[in-house]
Amino acid sequence: MAPGMASSAGFATKTIAGEGRMSRKKHHRVEEGRAYWAMVLPAFLIYVLVMAFPIILSVVLSVSNYDGGKMFGGDPWGFAGLRSYAQVFSDPLFWNALKNNVYIVLISVLGQLPLGFIFAYIIYRKLVKWPGFWQGVLYIPNILSVIVVGLLWQTIFSPNGPIAEFMNTMARAGFQSKLETVFSGVGGFNITDDLVRKILNLAGPAASQWFTDPVPELKDLILSYQGSPHALLINDLCNLFVQKWSPEFLSKPDLAMLPVLFVILWMYTGMYLILFLANMQKIDTQIIEAARIDGATEWQVMRFIIVPALSGTIVNSAILAISGSLSSFALIFAMTGGGPSRVTEILSIYMYNNAFLGRPNLPLANAISLIMVLVSFALIAGTKALEKRYGGKEE
């Protein structure tokens, strides 16, 4: 075979071999591509259907004029600009709900975390007897159903609940003793206009509005008890004038959240206690013992050993607390439903009310939910910045 031929044939052979390799490579790539899509596609489709599509639909709805009915294929609906966002920002109820959410974030970060940390430290350092018992007691609220907890506290704060009962008993006892003093001053059943005026003064101005002509009418009423036991008169006057305790402060926007915040503090502090305690138990006890031998006080041990060792846990707990605060719904919904007069509404309840109650307004509800997402992003960015500065020191 001529060298040229051989060369030519060799080239041809090489070319064929190269093409074969290329073809195999290409085939490989196609196969790999198929395998890749076969494995990724189901998850990708699920993601698109379950996560991406609702998010995109939420964004689209928030800038639409959709007003109910069949969403696809029904009455046409279109772009309405940022009308729903403008409506949200001009609604005082939105700002009230946002303020309430901020309160919850604050009570979580500045209440639950420090308290959880202190309780964990006390239990860890065995500064109380039966630390296991206290650990259980403090953690129990956390394992109860939020609905049960909500209804429980709703009953406690209700006008017929134990707090009201206690307050009514106290108010009644106080008024009764004042009445006795007034009656003992006149002696016997000597009902004068002056005595009636004294009783009306005791009762306060609101009580006078119940009468058309207070002095003679109350006098007649008291005189109708002539011959009846004195105790019955006192009892009935207490019924008449002692203002029943009612959690009226719940109607005041600045005070209404107090019981809710208290319950949130009561319920979730135990969770952080467990988190901190578990991490404290990882700290080498010899370090603490050495510090104590060197004369460190409990405060110094906590300040210079425990807190630095748990800084990462503290930051992570803060992230948990913030995200939990923004997504809270069930507890407050069960406890107050956002009432009375919507003063205890938080963003999630505000959104729910717009999305589902009365005539649903889905563009508005979706605008609210997207604003909630943006608020979450802002807070998470803030905590990430904190984490960058203080986190990562955990051993």
Next chain:
Amino acid sequence: MKKLLIAMLVISMAVAGGFAQEKVTLSVMNYQQADQAGYAEDVAIWQKFQQDNPDITLNIEVLFNEPYHQKLQAYAAAGTMPDVFYVWPGARSAVVHEKKLAKDLNKLLGAAYLKDFSAAATNPANQLGKYMAMLPQSFTYSSVMYVNKKLLADNGFALPKSYADLKKMVPKLKAKGVAVAMLPNKDAWPMQSCLFSTVVGRMAGDAFMDAIVAGKARFTDKPFVSALEVIANMYKDGILSREDVQVGYGEAAGMFASGKAAIYIDGDWRVSSYITDKASGKALISPEAQESDYVLLPLVSIPGEKNPGVVSAVAGTGWAVSASIPAGSAKELAAAKLIKYLYSPEVQAIRFGTGAYVPTRKGVEAVVDPLVAKVPLFYADNPKTCYVIDGVLDPAVYNVLNDGLVAIGFGTKAPAVVAAEVQKAYQNWKAAKK
């Protein structure tokens, strides 16, 4: 011969097919709660239909309260409305009426069938969409004073006729630890629906509300503010107790039965709370006491009223048929059959007997507890009605009013402030509708 045999076979198959019963499945959304009076009877009603109609299969989905409305909204958005569903005549089921998701029952059931129902029930004007999307089972009076006549008599009082009569009762009844009138308002809607609507009807009238809806009058106008002032005065004068603003709607019926108040203000539907439970034979108020000690009265006359004696009333709930069912189909026939069964004299008599409502179907009779029997008499004695506000206004507006009435109850907002807030909500709603 062969051809003849084939022809006979074809004909016999066609005839057999024609006579064979076509099995139809209807999806139904029922509004039902297991702890409601009459639950067992209601379940039996559905079971009987299924037994009597083996050719119709019912896929019944049962929900109650907000979850019901939410699911119906979801079905509406998905365009998959159930074939037969429970619906409100007003804004509560706005999407059904406005998007015409239900068939016109006037056409489906026909005039001959509907003539057996009261004129108010079959008047399309009483429904939001101004067509007969549903057939109201009842015409509900939303404002009734349940009066404990015996308790009043024991304290030397006759049945009240005027606001002054109520005010006169305050010192003596309060001294006995009894509230003059009870209206629980923790849920915010009862005050608006069960008292304020009637007060607005008395002080301003339906024409004024029509003018408001048309944008020709304002909530801040004197008649509306005066109506709010009546409510504020009822709290200030001790007729209503401020602590009742924190009492849940479900708690009050029992409190009234136990003598905590001389008068209980609620809708006529509340009678169902006092009927005898057939299973236990117990009742919150015994039938004997219902007969002798309790009466149903309209709201007393109030100072400054222009329309004496009117009481707020609204078409009640009822059944609707999905508009997506093809006309003339077997499914439509089955749905019509189910609707006619649900509104039949027999079923309506059972519902009347359980105190669920007084039927709009004429001539329905049932053995009922005395308090239930007093409801039709109340209707007859008080024929002049006015709007229930939440049946006229959009939720975006009446929810603000409801919250304002709660604030008036607490004494934290003045009537004029609430009126201004409602006006603002109305303007915002109007602007959003453009």
